[in-house]
Every structure is written in structure tokens, then in C-alpha cells.
Amino acid sequence: MAKLELQSVTKCFGDNVVCRGIDLRIDEGEMVCLIGASGSGKSTLLRCMNLLEPVDDGVILLDDIDIAEPGFDPQPVRQRIGIVFQSFNLFPHMTAVENVMLAPRRVHNRSREALLPEVTELFTRFGLADRMQHYPDQLSGGQQQRVAIVRALAMKPEIMLFDEITSALDPELVGEVLDVLRTLREAGMTMVLATHEMGFARELADKVCFLDNGVILEEGPPEQLFSNPKQERTRSFLARVL
Amino acid sequence: MTETNLDGPAAAPPGLTRRQIYEAQIRRRSLRVAATSTVLVLLALIVLIPLAPGWEGVKKSFFNADVFARTFPGLLEAFLLDVAIFAWSAPLIFLLGLLIALCRDARSPALYPLRLFGILYTDIFRGVPVILVIYLIGFGIPGLGLPRPWNSPYIWGTVALVLTYAAYVAEVLRSGIESIHQSQRAAAASLGLSHSDTMRFVVLPQAIRRVVPANMNLFIALQKDVALLSFIGPVEIFRQAGVYKSLLANFTPYVGAALIFLAVTIPATRYADYLMNKQARARS
């Protein structure tokens, strides 16, 4: 049984059809990478998966329940599927630890005291133990992105979505964030990444999907897709980025 | 302090870089220029104005030291009423303004009536002069037959001020709310926070902080408009000055009142500007 399954998902912004009938299956504990040119619809697809954007047509099954049904309450879904953005989007008026504790406090009704041990544990695990009381503007980009990941993880999501989370970082900071993803992968987290880090995708992904103009043009295990792409467009895209 | 500085001019005090010394020199020089020009302008004013033919008359009826000394204590006392009215109006204005701003921000179609109400409210109360609202509400509502003390001009005058200023504050807050980037709401929503929690914990704290300077300017204007309550009876500083004027046939009490207002509003204005600059710097 797939953890998350998309069937002919369609999404438009006005006349602009951004996802044109996307089919995608993500199994429990799998790591799926979405690659493709800028504007091909990677971010939109990810935002559709946790209902940040309402889907126009198609089905999204989360544990076999169709969450794409119009009128379906998106809030519980978002609690189960976390997302991390390219631009961190930390709350600038809160310290790192307040950023992380806000949602569990409000959504799960838990006290700061009750949360503190596990939150501290998360911060420590990602090398941020001494940054808990800092405000976002006192942190480096890499640290901010790690806090954003911790913030999403604190909700104990079943699936994590990552939208080009290293694209806004200075090159020397990319590594520390990728290390976090590696740790999560080892812990068995189900993950979907939109990424330009081809080396990383090749090394760790179970499946890579090439998105082109709103459709998944080609998908497969990384070795096959990277070394032996079937589609001409995939080949030329890879030639440009590799 | 670097080694090379030791080779620099002997005058260099220890602990200052060359840049700091240079900047201190520039500062001293511009201070000298500013001081000299200010003194010159003041001197010119002090010497030239009294040469005007009407000066004696103006001095007698606007800058009369006797009248000033006699009326100033009474004016100060009357000003306490202005301060009190301001003190109880300001929080109410903020709360109502916030409520209206939230009405205007209501996004779901089911809440459209709220939104329409917010729009009408701000349009109407920003479109009508404060003094009219004060008259209509200050006399009109008590005229319906409310018993004392509920018909007091203090209550309904305050209501008029609150209704009017809340419209302005609501617009300022709304602009603040709209200035918070969509990605902040998205981040909150992605964590499963409800609309109201997103507004309360993520959007509003940032929005309110961002518009503090604009709101400060509104509240400075309010401090002055409190004087309009005098039209429906309360003897605050403006009315007290008017009474002194009629009694003494002299305008000096108005000058006294103006000075008292300035003593409060100038520091407040400076502070608002300071906050505004600080924010501008923080954002750049």
C-alpha cells in the first residue's frame, strides 16, 4: 500500500495549467526526488500534496483516504505532512525554540514544559543546542533552515516535503543541511524532495521523477534516470545541470 | 588598535582608529557650523521682529507675561483632563481598530458581510470630520433619554473619538497585516495552525510592530483632537484658554495652551520618528 498516491492531479492558476494529470506513488520510508527546470511545477506539486494549494482535479490518497476531495479539512492533513521551504519562512519575532514549539502547543495543546525535553533533543540532534534562544536574524542560513526542519519535525509528521531547501544557501552551508536529510533518511522518514542537488539525489533517492511543463516525463531509480535517460528532454536537462 | 596607529599623529588618543578620529573631526566641524547658523537666525528674529510696527500690540495680546503667569497654572490643570481622556480613549481605540482591521481581513466568502461592514465603517468614519461625530454622538445619543450618569458628555465624547480614530487605526493595522508576506501564513498553515492562531501568533505580532510608528502619529493627532470634546461641555485646556481669553480680552492663554501641547507632542513625534528610522535601518 502506498503511503501517498497521486492520481491525475491537475492544478491551474487561472489559465496557467501547472500540473497536468500527475500520477505519483510514494511508499512508506521512501525518498522521492523531483527534478526539473525552474517553473516546471515542482513547488506547486509539493504544495498540493499537503493541501497548501487546493487541487483542481484528480485524487490524492493518504493512507488510502482521498484528501483531494473538495471541502476536505486541510488542517489535519498538514499536521501529518510537514513541509520545509526554500526561503526558511521562520517567524522572525520568535526565538528558534518558540518557532518550534508554537504549533505543538496550539495544535496538540501541549505545554512548553512538556515539550521542552523532546524539542531540546531535536535541536541537539541537528547541532543546534546552543541556538535555541536565538532569533532567526541571529542565525546563519544553514542554521535557519535546520531550525525550519526541526519546526516541521516537532509536529511528528508522517511524511516530509522539502522544496529546494538548499537553493538559498551559500555553498559552504549546503552540506550541513544535506546531512540533516541523510539523518532523516536513515531514520526511515518518508520524504519528497524538490531539488537541484543531483549528486545527493543520485546517492540517496529511491526514485527520481523528471518534471517537465507540469507532467512527470520520466521516472525511475536514480542510476537509470541519471545514466540512461529515455527521453530527449530529460537528457538535455541533465546535460545542462550536471 | 593596530600597530600602524602607533606611527600615526601623536595627537591620536589611545583606543581610537584613524577613521574614528577623522569622523570625530567632521562631527565637531558640522556642530560648529550648525550652532553658529542657529544663533545667527535666532538673533535676526529677536532683533528684527520687535522692529515691526504692530509688535507692541501683538506682544501685549499674545505674549503678555502677566497674563501668562496668571493663567498657566489653570491651563496645566485643565490639561490633566486632556491627558485623562487620552489615557482612557487610546486603548479602546486600539482594540476597536484591531477588531475592524480583522473584519476587513476576513477572507472566506461566508464572512463577506463582516468585510463589508469593515469597509463601510472605515469609509464613513474617515470621511466625516471628528467634530461632527462628536456633536452627533455627544448630544444625539444622550438626547434619546439616557439616565445619568450614562448620558455624560465624557462618555459619549469618548465614544465619538474612539469610533473615529478606530477607523484610522484599523486602516493602519490592515496595511500592517497586508505587509506580512504570504509565506508567513503559508508556513503557519503548513504546521497545521488554524486561521485564528495564524493571525494571533504569526501575523498580528509582526504587523502591529511594523506599524507602531504610523500608529504613534495617529495617537499624537488624537492628543490634539481630545480638545474637540470641549464643544460638548468638558472644560479641557482649549476651552479653559477660551474662557481666559474672554475674561481678559487677551490671546496669551492660547499661546500657553499651545506650549503645553508642544511639550507633549514634540517628544512624542521625535520618538515616533526615531522608531521609524530604526525600523527602516533594520529592514535595509
Next chain:
Amino acid sequence: MKRSFTRTASSALVLLLSAGLAAAGGHCAAGKTLTEDTLTIATGNPAYYPWVMDDAPESKAGFEAAVAYAVANRMGFEDAQVTWVRSSFDQAIQPGAKDFDFNLQQFSITEEREEIVDFSLPYYSAAMAVITRQPVVDGGAEATLASLKGLLWGAHASTTAVPMLADVVQPDADPLLYGDNADVVEAMKANQIDAALMDLPTALFTAAVLMDDGVVLGQFPPERSQNPDQFGLLMEEGNPLKECVDAALAELTEDGTLAAIEAEWLAEATGVPVIE
């Protein structure tokens, strides 16, 4: 200061003149009226009590009607030689030619108006009066200082009512002050104040016309106001008749006739008790 000096000087002059005129009888006005041997007097349209009773000045009933005939008689006109016309307040104070010899409808003498029209010597000094509403009277308010002290007071901020309240009434609660009498009335209607201090004629008019349940509770005699409102007969600027009118008024004041008319019409018609 300057004004009171000119006024003293002019009344001294008038006294001198009138001494001479007394012998001359009615000849002062000869050739100075609009119509030969007729005195044309204007009043308001309509004219209010107690100034003119029943809007009929010919009846000589009412304070201003009585004053008008007294002045006319003293100037040498028979009652039958007096004709009445009507004018509004604005018409009366407009600059230019008039269709009356003089006009009386509670015109206060002010410097601004003196620039445009002429006023006679004053024929009436207005007292300050306490105006209130019937419910307040029913609630036990009386024309005694002790009772007045306990009321909530209002006044027109730039009148002499303000110092008078502070000096004479000394109310327990600070009075509320307004920019004009209409606002004072509005506050009284809204029950925000119990009573207000105004000059007596205004109070009478206000209570009778502007309010449904207005009551003039009592008056403070004019001697108690520092700067009493004074009414004068209004004439066209530079009217030669002025000296005759002033002479007649000076005599009427001197011999107590004016006081008698005032006692007859104003005290009786209003029944406003004096507050001591």
C-alpha cells in the same frame, strides 16, 4: 475703558442737551422723520412676549411697545402719530437706507454693530438669569443660592456667565461650557446639565421658544454683572433723529419712567424672582 469714557461723556452731553430741549417741546424731531409729523417704528416679525404682547405693538402692551410710545410721546408725538412696521433682525442691521425711524427688538449694543448702524442710549440692562427644565424644578430646584449650588451647570463659554457662576453661584460640580447658546440648550435637552446661566432676555426667549419644558427659575439683578447686556434703539447710521431719541431716553431714565415700565412688563410678564 475708552468706551465707558465716551459713554459718560456723551450722556453728560445728552443731559445738557435735554435741559435745553425740554423747553423746546416736540420741535427737536421736526423735519427729521421719514414722514412729516409721523414717527415710524419697527419691531420684529413676529414680536415676542414679553417685549410685545400678542404681536400687537399698537396696543402699547409689552415692554418694548410701552418704551416705544413713551419715547414717542416724550419727543412730542401723539399716540396716533406713531406707525409700526416690521423688520427682521438681518434687515435691521444691514447697512443702507431704512424704512423706519427707529427699530427696537432687543438689539444689544455692540461695537461691531455701531460701525454699521446707530444705537440710542440703552433702554434696558439685561440681568443674568437661571434657565432650567421643568423636570429639574419638579425635582426640587429653587431660586435660592443654596439650591442652585447643587445643580449641574452649563454656560456659553465666552459670556460673563462664566465668571458669574464661579463668583456668585459657586456650584459643587465644575460647570460644562459651550461655544454658543444653541449647544447649551442641546446639552440641557440631553439632560447633561440641569441649568444654565444666560442674560435674562435670551433666557426668556430660549425657555419660551427653543425648549418645550424650559423654565426661567430666577435672575441675578444687573448690578451683579460686570458687563451687562444693554439694549438700544437701532437707527440708520448718521440719523439726525438720534439726538432727539437720546434726549428723550435720558429724560425717561432720569424721571423713573423707564424703571416703571420695566417693573410693569418685565417683572409681571415673566414672574422671574430675583435671587439674592
